[in-house]
Amino acid sequence: MAGVPVNQGCFTCGSIHHWNRDCPRRSYTFQPPATGANAIPTSTPLLPAPSTAPAPAVPTAAATAPAINPSVGYQQRPRVNWWKENQERLDRVYNKFVEDADKERKRQEQEEKDRVRQEEETKRSEWKKEREQLEAEMSARLDKRFEELGLKKNAAQAATIQTDEVARLKRENEELLRKINGTINSYGRGDEMARLKRENDELRKRLNGEGPSQRDGDCISRLQKEICELHMQVGSKQVDNDEIYVLKQEMGELKQSTYMKTNFEQEIAGLRKEVDSLRRTNEKTKEETKQWKNEALRSGNKRGSLAVGTPGTSERGNPKPRWIESMKDDSKWREEYKKLQGLHRLANVEAELLKEKRAAAEAKRMEAEKQVKNLKEKMSRLKAAETGNEEEGGGTNLKDRLEAVALGSARRGRTATPVRGSTKEDQTTNEVNDRFQFIEERKKQLRNLKKSGLEPLCKEAGIRTGEVEQMVCELAEYRAEQAFGATRGKDPSSKGKQSVYEVEDDTEQRETNTSEECDDKSVEL
Structure with missing residues (x-):
């Protein structure tokens, strides 16, 4: 029985308390495996060999190596x-890109x-x-x-003269006031007062437009009026802009006329199209x-004839089409x-x-015919x-024909007697x-x-419906039977009787009465 394999422990540090993958001293570089030469003993051997002499003390790596606590366990790097x-x-990187994009956008906006x-x-x-x-x-x-007009220089001169005249009058008025207030001596006061009054009156007259300066005052007033008129013309701001304004108005009128002309042409084209459509419908x-x-x-026409006349137009009139509001030809x-x-x-x-x-x-x-x-x-x-009931024997009509021929040859050259030689066969x-x-005739009518x-006629007669020609023939035969009676071959009283054959010249014998198998067929001669 094989024993349990010996736990050799970590081959990096030589400890038996952990594996190599959990070794805290494990390095990610290549290291030689732990052999007997470089192994570090961590504990005493399990079975020490007996010795008589004490072994010399050998310094081991365990004394210098740090103690490893087996309870610490795995220490992950x-x-x-x-x-x-x-x-x-x-x-x-993304933040940098966003910042650059914002800067670029702001720069473009600023440039714009x-x-x-x-x-x-x-x-x-x-x-x-342009305004300047x-x-x-x-x-x-x-x-x-x-x-x-010659008004510029005269107006300036008049303004200067008026200013000088006003200044002079002001100075004289001040002097008069000073004299009146006692700035001069009282000697000759009465004469001085009279003189001042006269001068004051003269000044007033001059200001009011009397005296020798009346002509100058008239010229000044006329110039002032002309200046006011010129100021009014300049203030209106339409002196130089009149021509431009008129030209602009003319251009606007021309544009409106062109637009109206275009609209008028479009209306004419629409009216022409409408007239053409009305003509086509007409x-x-x-x-x-x-x-x-x-x-x-x-x-x-089987439905009968019906005379219909179209409404005629008046012969007088203008061939040129004219548009009016009450025109409703289409309606x-x-x-x-x-x-x-x-x-x-x-109809x-x-x-x-x-x-x-x-x-x-x-x-x-048909009901009457039936009756x-x-x-x-x-x-x-x-x-x-x-x-x-008389029975007739079967045979031919040769005997009757021979008798008719014999009588005809015997009476040749004589006048024929009426109803002579008529027989039952005739x-x-x-x-x-x-x-x-x-x-x-009945076929023609039907x-x-x-x-x-x-x-409905076939249903009344008990005839089966089908093609038109077949129904016409059967109805005609049915009416013939009603009018003349049944044929000899179809008559029930003719059972057991022989049919009579009529012999014609140079023709084959043709049976006059059909057999009972041809009940549904019409008689053809």
């Missing part, structure tokens, strides 16, 4: 959090603002230059106008009315078309009523009861011919009806 460091680096401000300043400076240039031109034109309605009229007036044509449709529906209703009346008349006629046929059958039965032939003619009109 502090590891660096690489994920956190990388995240911090990424955050710093500077550019807009510079453009505004440029526009403002250009506008200011305009003011300079206006002042030049005003100066030129004043020079032409032509279309005319064609439709013409088709309906031709259909109604067609000779072979008129629509009303006419609706009227035509109503007339067509009325259809009348045709249906006529068909119903015709079918009712045909049913009444006549019943009466004929009763009469034939009465005659048969009186005379009895009467039978006449009856067959009459029957055939009756059948053909072919005028449609299948919807033939079906």
